[in-house]
Amino acid sequence: MATVKNPIPTNQNLQSAINNMKLTIDNKPIDVAGGTTVYEAAKQAGIIIPRLCYLNLETLGIENKPAGCRICVVEIEGRRNLAPSCATLCADGMIVKTSSPRVLNARKTVLELLLSDHPKDCLICPKSGRCELQNLAVCLGIREIHAVENAEVSTYRKDHSPSIIRDMDKCVMCRRCETVCNTVQTVGALSAVNRGFMAVVAPAFEQDLQDSPCTFCGQCVAVCPTGALTEVDHTSRVIRALADPTKTVVVQTAPAVRAALGEEFGMAPGTLVTGKMVAALRQIGFDYVFDTDFAADLTIMEEGAELLARLRRMLEGDRKVKLPILTSCCPAWVNFFEQNYPDMLDVPSTARSPQQMFGAIAKTFLADRLGVRRDNLVVVSIMPCLAKKYECRRNEFKVDGNPDVDFALSTRELAHLIKEANIRFNTLPDEDFDAPMGESTGAGVIFGTTGGVIEAATRTACELFTGRQLERVDFQELRGMEGIRTASVDFNGTPIHIGIAHQLGNARKLLDGIRAGMYHFHAIEIMACPGGCVGGGGQPLHLGNADVIRARRQALYREDAQKPLRKSHENPCIQQLYSEFLDHPLSEKAHRLLHTRYFDRSVKIER
């Protein structure tokens, strides 16, 4: 039939989807497995087709392919229209042209359209230099945009949250953030709203992100191709604090940062740059360079003590004890359960996160030691995370309005700061953290990966519970990349059931599973981001590449293995802190400084 050129696939060619098939792409013959898209087939043939919206989040097992940008279109012989290569399956005998003049003209015209509805303030855009749209404009040589008088440019209110800035004027409707927020994280803060020219991704009622169910996990920022979603940048304010002679500025670095920072300087994923990072921070001008791992060990002391206390009560037959205990180090996870499980606020550990424990100790114990007034001590943290920016602003973590942690910079911001300071990072000599809050054990290091917190807690809890030295420190059963992992650890004859989830979607599944009676656990570790903090929203962009995340995790396990001390309770500086300042875990002082409360933050709509 003359008008029908895109035939509906018949049973025969569906059959061929299972088998291998031969096709020709840009005159190259290629064999691919059934079910391969044209985009992937071209990649296998060494042809990278330009694309914008398409994103294969391998790690998460999810592909974002709305086929909306139409940049990756190709010409397929026999088809009336150009086909989006990302969403078109190969068929046997297909002849594909990825860069014919017809394709090039279409691709450039569509890109010109996208640019015609995009601000041209690249000079000061936070994404400049790593913006996928900008790269495309460079690659395809766009030199002018047809001028139409009074051409409308879609504009939206800019939304500043404590962690994330939404500048939707720069949105290209790739829908990656929507996919991540809904399908992966099941947070549901974002949805496509409006339609046509005014279509955009936004929270309900276009309210501020801060008033939405957003957890600030930052995974949307991590996948945004343009400057539409970016982190709140505090580098300038940190520089100002460093330049202020009245301020003493201390910095803490989270474990996951050292496994990824090198990538921003061209190093392979998983390169450990702990020593170089310390050197760089010192060179930038921080007065003291400390390690969040120290606070991670402290967290284990408190959280481990809490776990043991609850376990003991359970074994003594107390039926009211809150079990399983849930970890509380991940601020996006804390936000998530405050939003979604307001009936369960008494279940998670009350222990603050390492960042906040560090801040609280720094502004009391350390300030005292250094003889610096609280408001003259500036605590900066380097975090793989954007939710940490929100966390450090929470009122619970302020004393008389002064926050325990003043600024939380992301790994990306630190990389930028190092570049701004003109430091040749790659050739820096390794340096060590300062004492006392730079001392840490291997247990603190593995906080940066999924399963790490619970492994660290297990090392300490098991030894304290049984009173015997552990025979093996590595709990392989707690390590893995499955979205939900379950394991049992023998506590002297008592099996302790442990659940581990990373990504909030898996966390939801786990919690709903518990409610449905599918699981029974004593302890659960939850991290909001893929792979744990190594895949955090503040890390160098991994763009869904599972290998990058795996390499970062391995680096942390490597550092753990190299550490002379690997159990938090063996950290001499921690022991000293308790003896000189805190007394003992769960003491009154520890409660005041190291524990917190949770609030019902389920979304309320006010008129």
Next chain:
Amino acid sequence: MDSVNYNEREAPAGSSNGAGAGLKACQVQAIKNICQSFHNDEGELINILHKTQEAFGYLPPEVQAVVAGELRIPAAKVYGIVTFYTFFTMQPKGKYPISVCLGTACYVRGSEKIVEALKKELDIDIGGITPDGKFSIDSLRCVGACGLAPVMLIGDRVHGRVDALHIKDILAQYP
């Protein structure tokens, strides 16, 4: 494991989480009833919103939030739907909502002039409502009364073969 008393908790009802603030209890209940009549099925969201708009006249945020809570879906999703379909409105309508057909048949027979005349007469824009809440103007695409073009609806009543010069007289029929 009996000590895991966490399992004994009941999941909170969807709308106990504060959605619905600003609505009267009976209004919240009315929305819940509508949702239940569709078995709280997410797939019926559009039908549910139709019924809800029928009941409330429009779909303000607090109403959408209750629907979202009942169906256990994000409010953003409900909002995404409400803003996608032109039939749904977040603005209250006038006592006499006016809809001018801007379908092709009416367009070529001069419906634009009617819109202009209405805007001028009522001093509001399309999508607007008069300060006294009496009239609101909207446009729609084809009510299928093309034989009577140009056509305008006031409430349910169809005014056919409308002449821009007679707008004032037509409006005067509505007290």
Next chain:
Amino acid sequence: MAIYKIHLLVCGGTGCRASESAAVVESLRASLTAAGLSDEAQVVATGCFGFCEQGPIVKVMPDNTFYTGVTPADAAEIVAEHVLKGRQVARLLYTDPQHKTPVSDAKQMGFYRKQLRVALRNCGFIDPENIDEYIARDGYAALATVLSDYSPRAAIDVVKRSGLRGRGGGGFPTGLKWEIACGRQADRKYVVCNADEGDPGAFMDRSILEGDPHSILEAMMICGYCIGADRGLIYIRAEYPLAIHRLEVAIGQARACGLLGADIMGTGFDFDIELRYGAGAFVCGEETALIRSMEGRRGEPTVKPPYPAESGYRGQPTNVNNVETFANIPVIFLKGADWFAGIGSERSKGTKVFALAGKINNVGLIEVPMGITLREVIFEIGGGIKDGKRFKAVQTGGPSGGCLTEKHLDTPIDFDTLLAAGSMMGSGGMIVMDEDDCMVSIAKFYLEFTVDESCGKCAPCRIGNKRLYEVLRKITLGHGTADDLEYMRNLSTVIKDTALCGLGQTSPNPVLSTLDNFRSEYEAHIFDHKCPAGQCKALKHYFILPEKCTGCTACARSCAVNAIVGERRQAHSIIQNKCIRCGACIEKCKFEAIQVN
């Protein structure tokens, strides 16, 4: 049971209801009762007669008298004269616009002479809210035949042999579509009726649903039997309250009779139908968007494949056909595939329903054999151009179609010829334009529609159509450049080539077809700053002929922006850059001194 000697059929379609046909029905019934004739004459509210221009229509059977523009006040006279005394009420008879003579027999009206009613066979003939009338007209007999005499494959073969193609726009062969859905293995399959008719100026589907809802139910059941589905869904525009009501009534009656539900007519075949409402999104006429909308989501289309036949509603194989396509199915089984294939042109079989509107005398719903010429439709059925103006163009296919001109008048119209002429069949809107219509403005009108209705998912449609619209606006304001034409052509080609769904892929058609057929009009706007049709306000120039101006100052006093200057008793003049072209001065001038060009 009383045998009525006279049936008074009153159109109860949306168009006529808007002109108070319901009151006419009441009034006729009251008059009959008053005259003691309620046992002799029956008043039936039917579906649309198609002749919407002059509603409300009352058709008197058996003598086929066609009364137009009937008001409730006319009822008494119709009863007293026609029913009682057999005398036609001459003043209510339809008057032929060309010969100015009243027509007493509807069959002699030009509007009906060339029509062939297949899909509309019951519209305006039966009471759509009475299943008995449908059954009396062989209703559900096709279903009975299929269930008793055909295997699903054999029944699909009948549809294939009939040559029926989808009436929703694309023209995909219906039998083939069913065959593909039939071949899929699944626990559950769905039959969907697409009643989301959204073309501005088109109301074919609405009229069928209002006039003959049971035929759609019957066809969906036949389809369900053929593809192995037991669920049907009708996706209908919420803007069609009457059609929704009639469908609800029909579904209720069919269920009550056991014609919907489990074990239909003892054959073991189960089928039930539910309604799903649209909510005002044109794009939901596209089948993948429609399915997403039925699932309670934003109606954004998805890439095909997978086609709905593979993965449709709730991920199950789903067959989507539009209302008019379904309306043809029962007749094909009653009269045979060969009968159907004998109507129409070589590759477009059967008839097509068009909504004829615009600058034409007989606005209404018509059904004609495929292959009829535009000339026959416009000048014979449509009765020619209104007010004796000159025909300029006819737009088919709605926002996806194009404008055809005088040179296309003798082209036989079917799926393929319209496509070849740069337009398309679409769902059947047909808008006639005369010399007063500016084709640049018409293109702008359609683009404005597309911009409003674009879902925003893909960039070419979301931004490209907006830019096309803006360029058109620029041209109508007299600011166009030669570059703009080149830019529009390239942009249109790329949008067609790259947009995700049918809406985007066809949206530039109104631009391309007007560029092809009316290029000189574009050039007049751009180079001469003139709108030949005199529609573009910004290109109008008002000026005063000094020899005619008496200096009465009436015009100057009427000018809201003080653009007219001149001393009393001396010729006035208009300051062009102040003039807002409102036309107020022309109305005030008694001496025809003010001219526009």
Next chain:
Amino acid sequence: MEKIKSLDDLRKKRQELESQLRLREKSNAPESLVQIKVAMATCGIAAGARAVMNTLIERTAAEALPVIVTQTGCMGYCHSEPTVEVHLPGKEAVVFGRVDARKAIDIIEKYIKRGELLDGIIPQNYERI
């Protein structure tokens, strides 16, 4: 509503209901039918045209004859009322005068069924008043 439980039920129901629409079906294609027009002007009605018409309709309906009965205005034969015009397909129309119920049956039985002419035909050239 009565359930249709089998294909036969549907067939029966259709047969029952068919007569309801027969009038409309017939008027769709009157050329192929016997068309009977009864003059129903005031004079006709006064002379009993209504009873004649009822007889014609009931009788033809009962026998399901291919007949369509319509009414018409005054044919001008006031002296011969009630008058009935019968138009057999392919033949000239014939007008019968002074028709009563009995004669109406005769018209059906003799003229319509068998084509036999009977008394009372008003010649076409007969003087009209």
